[in-house]
Amino acid sequence: MALIVKKFGGSSVANPERIQRVARRVVETAQAGHQVVVVVSAMGDTTDDLIDLARQLTSNPSPREMDMLLTTGEQISIALLAMAIQELGQNSLSFTGGLAGITTEAVHGRARITDIEPSRLHGALNDGNVVIVAGFQGITEDGSITTLGRGGSDTTAVALAAALKADLCEIYTDVDGVYTTDPRVVKAASKLPAISYDEMLELAHLGAGVLHPRAVEFAKQYNVALMVRSSFNHNPGTLVEEVAAMEQGQIVRGIAHDMNVVKIGLVGMQSRIGNLQRIFQALAEQSINVDIIVTSVVHDAQSDISFTIGEDDLNTALDTLKTQFPDVQIAVEQNLAKVSIVGAGMISNPGVAAQMFAALAQAGISIKMVSTSEIKVSTVIDQERAHEAVRTLHTSFGLDSVQEAVVAGLDSNA
Amino acid sequence: MALIVKKFGGSSVANPERIQRVARRVVETAQAGHQVVVVVSAMGDTTDDLIDLARQLTSNPSPREMDMLLTTGEQISIALLAMAIQELGQNSLSFTGGLAGITTEAVHGRARITDIEPSRLHGALNDGNVVIVAGFQGITEDGSITTLGRGGSDTTAVALAAALKADLCEIYTDVDGVYTTDPRVVKAASKLPAISYDEMLELAHLGAGVLHPRAVEFAKQYNVALMVRSSFNHNPGTLVEEVAAMEQGQIVRGIAHDMNVVKIGLVGMQSRIGNLQRIFQALAEQSINVDIIVTSVVHDAQSDISFTIGEDDLNTALDTLKTQFPDVQIAVEQNLAKVSIVGAGMISNPGVAAQMFAALAQAGISIKMVSTSEIKVSTVIDQERAHEAVRTLHTSFGLDSVQEAVVAGLDSNA
Numbered sequence: 001m002a003l004i005v006k007k008f009g010g011s012s013v014a015n016p017e018r019i020q021r022v023a024r025r026v027v028e029t030a031q032a033g034h035q036v037v038v039v040v041s042a043m044g045d046t047t048d049d050l051i052d053l054a055r056q057l058t059s060n061p062s063p064r065e066m067d068m069l070l071t072t073g074e075q076i077s078i079a080l081l082a083m084a085i086q087e088l089g090q091n092s093l094s095f096t097g098g099l100a101g102i103t104t105e106a107v108h109g110r111a112r113i114t115d116i117e118p119s120r121l122h123g124a125l126n127d128g129n130v131v132i133v134a135g136f137q138g139i140t141e142d143g144s145i146t147t148l149g150r151g152g153s154d155t156t157a158v159a160l161a162a163a164l165k166a167d168l169c170e171i172y173t174d175v176d177g178v179y180t181t182d183p184r185v186v187k188a189a190s191k192l193p194a195i196s197y198d199e200m201l202e203l204a205h206l207g208a209g210v211l212h213p214r215a216v217e218f219a220k221q222y223n224v225a226l227m228v229r230s231s232f233n234h235n236p237g238t239l240v241e242e243v244a245a246m247e248q249g250q251i252v253r254g255i256a257h258d259m260n261v262v263k264i265g266l267v268g269m270q271s272r273i274g275n276l277q278r279i280f281q282a283l284a285e286q287s288i289n290v291d292i293i294v295t296s297v298v299h300d301a302q303s304d305i306s307f308t309i310g311e312d313d314l315n316t317a318l319d320t321l322k323t324q325f326p327d328v329q330i331a332v333e334q335n336l337a338k339v340s341i342v343g344a345g346m347i348s349n350p351g352v353a354a355q356m357f358a359a360l361a362q363a364g365i366s367i368k369m370v371s372t373s374e375i376k377v378s379t380v381i382d383q384e385r386a387h388e389a390v391r392t393l394h395t396s397f398g399l400d401s402v403q404e405a406v407v408a409g410l411d412s413n414a
Numbered sequence: 415m416a417l418i419v420k421k422f423g424g425s426s427v428a429n430p431e432r433i434q435r436v437a438r439r440v441v442e443t444a445q446a447g448h449q450v451v452v453v454v455s456a457m458g459d460t461t462d463d464l465i466d467l468a469r470q471l472t473s474n475p476s477p478r479e480m481d482m483l484l485t486t487g488e489q490i491s492i493a494l495l496a497m498a499i500q501e502l503g504q505n506s507l508s509f510t511g512g513l514a515g516i517t518t519e520a521v522h523g524r525a526r527i528t529d530i531e532p533s534r535l536h537g538a539l540n541d542g543n544v545v546i547v548a549g550f551q552g553i554t555e556d557g558s559i560t561t562l563g564r565g566g567s568d569t570t571a572v573a574l575a576a577a578l579k580a581d582l583c584e585i586y587t588d589v590d591g592v593y594t595t596d597p598r599v600v601k602a603a604s605k606l607p608a609i610s611y612d613e614m615l616e617l618a619h620l621g622a623g624v625l626h627p628r629a630v631e632f633a634k635q636y637n638v639a640l641m642v643r644s645s646f647n648h649n650p651g652t653l654v655e656e657v658a659a660m661e662q663g664q665i666v667r668g669i670a671h672d673m674n675v676v677k678i679g680l681v682g683m684q685s686r687i688g689n690l691q692r693i694f695q696a697l698a699e700q701s702i703n704v705d706i707i708v709t710s711v712v713h714d715a716q717s718d719i720s721f722t723i724g725e726d727d728l729n730t731a732l733d734t735l736k737t738q739f740p741d742v743q744i745a746v747e748q749n750l751a752k753v754s755i756v757g758a759g760m761i762s763n764p765g766v767a768a769q770m771f772a773a774l775a776q777a778g779i780s781i782k783m784v785s786t787s788e789i790k791v792s793t794v795i796d797q798e799r800a801h802e803a804v805r806t807l808h809t810s811f812g813l814d815s816v817q818e819a820v821v822a823g824l825d826s827n828a
Contacts, residue, residue: 016467053490054497072489075482079479080468145510
């Protein structure tokens with residue numbers, strides 16, 4: 001008997017028929033003798049409908065009340081899924097995030113989980129129930145309902161798997177698993193049977209979309225075995241766990257790309273100690289994620305700073321920068337993309353970055369920015385050349401391969 | 415500065431415009447320097463929509479999961495109302511029943527409140543917030559979300575008023591207050607400026623519809639001053655409090671009627687000790703409210719028993735009785751109504767029942783059953799004569815009166 005956490009996103013429970021399909025899948029596992037905890041998101045458009053109601057009342061809703069409002073979406077899903085499972089003759093109990101024992105920090109809209117007290121869930125499991133938990137939500141120590149923000153339901157699933165010492169955490173999605181690259185861009189993309197946390201983290205951060213990086217970080221930290229698999233079939237999916245990649249021959253395991261990139265340049269900043277910190281703290285306070293940062297000293301007293309952010313954050317970033325640094329000239333470059341190669345094998349293969357630059361140069365694609373980590377090289381290039389770059393690198397690093405790839409849409413998880 | 419609890423039903427918050435109207439009304443009171451706690455029901459059709467979703471999955475949903483599902487309705491309302499109030503520049507915080515400190519017994523679908531721990535609400539009020547609480551719901555000691563069943567939101571409001579030691583509990587409805595009888599039946603019906611708890615209880619039980627009897631009982635028990643008033647105007651409404659009626663000259667204060675009456679007769683029961691108890695316990699286990707009971711001993715060994723129940727409960731009642739007493743003959747009489755006179759002054763005026771019977775006899779209306787309490791006389795008559803009986807009694811007891819009555823629909827409160 002194993003304890004398995006299964007996470008289903010909003011599209012998997014979008015209507016009663018799909019809820020019944022999830023229920024059957026869950027009951028199969030329970031009837032095979034396993035304990036099952038299911039994490040679900042809000043049904044399809046529920047969240048958007050609730051946001052629309054709020055917008056009719058205020059353009060600036062308080063984050064606390066937005067959380068109070070939006071968490072009803074998952075609460076509806078868990079009750080309905082529990083009913084559908086019961087209808088199949090399997091005992092089941094649903095729990096909101098708070099009632100499942102999930103405590104978060106006192107930040108609304110993007111709280112982090114601080115603690116999980118799993119005794120109530122263990123009790124329900126030991127009484128023979130399939131346990132259903134609302135994803136994306138928790139409660140503060142002083143009793144305010146919170147949401148976890150982007151990737152929240154994935155994070156709920158992994159955190160519960162860690163707290164319950166589950167044997168496996170399955171993330172159900174629209175695709176069969178993690179691919180060497182986006183199968184919509186490269187037909188020859190193939191599914192990876194296994195991948196390490198670090199590789200998955202780089203791929204997740206870089207826009208591979210099947211798993212939220214927060215959840216992967218959590219899984220790595222608590223050593224939770226993750227399985228990314230399709231909710232449409234019983235194929236085995238991709239197992240994310242420690243060391244898997246080390247045993248693999250390939251140096252580069254996947255190619256990721258992200259079309260949502262804007263480059264901001266600050267020209268002629270005073271080279272004063274603390275200026276860099278001031279810039280990025282001001283942006284962080286607006287919850288803007290800065291990705292690649294490049295600085296160059298022009299002369300002793302002045303430096304140029306460039307960095308990339310997501311397209312969505314551009315207006316907020318410009319407002320913030322103009323307010324804080326009224327004297328600095330700001331250059332914005334749009335229509336960019338980031339294309340990256342990822343693989344734990346790079347650590348011991350120093351020529352990989354050079355091979356990447358050569359492949360792109362040969363295709364006539366110019367590189368605007370570069371960023372590297374131990375297991376990743378990212379390049380910023382023109383958006384219109386991005387798909388071509390992905391295909392070029394996929395071929396160059398020997399990933400056009402082996403097994404027939406299943407071409408499917410990539411899901412972005414709530 | 416007073417502390418005032420205001421309760422608004424589902425039709426008062428049915429859409430964003432109505433929520434804004436409630437918000438303005440609440441902010442008026444707050445700006446006049448009072449502390450305000452608002453109890454709201456689910457928006458208009460939300461509850462029906464949720465029930466419909468559940469029906470698509472199962473014909474027999476578990477009561478626990480129904481409570482988990484339906485309580486999202488009020489949670490949506492409280493968040494939206496808090497946002498609308500904040501939009502008017504007034505601080506406001508919303509709380510689910512459980513987070514407001516409302517503990518109930520562990521019965522789903524119709525739990526009773528066992529305790530209210532008001533410190534979190536007091537804290538929010540003292541910080542200058544208008545406090546919004548979800549009606550109709552609470553939480554069990556071991557953390558299951560419950561609903562209070564019929565009249566739940568009225569009961570939440572009164573219970574909070576008691577726990578917070580509020581100065582007044584206002585129940586907002588579609589009518590101006592409590593009338594001497596249904597203004598749709600008797601044009602000359604007039605609004606009562608004040609009424610005692612016992613009189614209101616009898617009127618509420620008898621179908622006067624503006625206030626749920628559970629809430630009135632609660633108010634009487636904890637001596638909470640209740641005001642029934644319109645959400646459409648600022649008229650003063652009807653104050654429900656102790657002794658109000660005693661100071662009034664009129665013996666009969668109101669005429670109530672209930673069209674939803676079925677009489678069941680059990681003919682030829684064995685006069686065995688415990689049979690009566692067996693009948694009514696069997697019905698109680700099915701949550702069937704039995705109203706008037708009449709028994710008559712036919713001879714030493716046999717007795718006839720008649721009682722009335724609500725039309726809705728007829729099928730369940732017949733199933734139960736046929737199972738438990740297979741040998742007994744069951745007679746059902748439908749198309750009946752109950753017409754009642756209510757007034758605390760009756761206690762010291764023994765001729766009131768006789769006057770009622772005489773008035774009905776003079777109108778040629780035959781009485782099938784009678785039931786009396788200290789402050790009420792109820793008669794069961796043919797349904798088609800019920801409105802005529804109400805008008806006859808309204809005139810006979812001098813209630814065609816005094817002030818011009820506002821003719822308005824009677825609201826049934828969630």
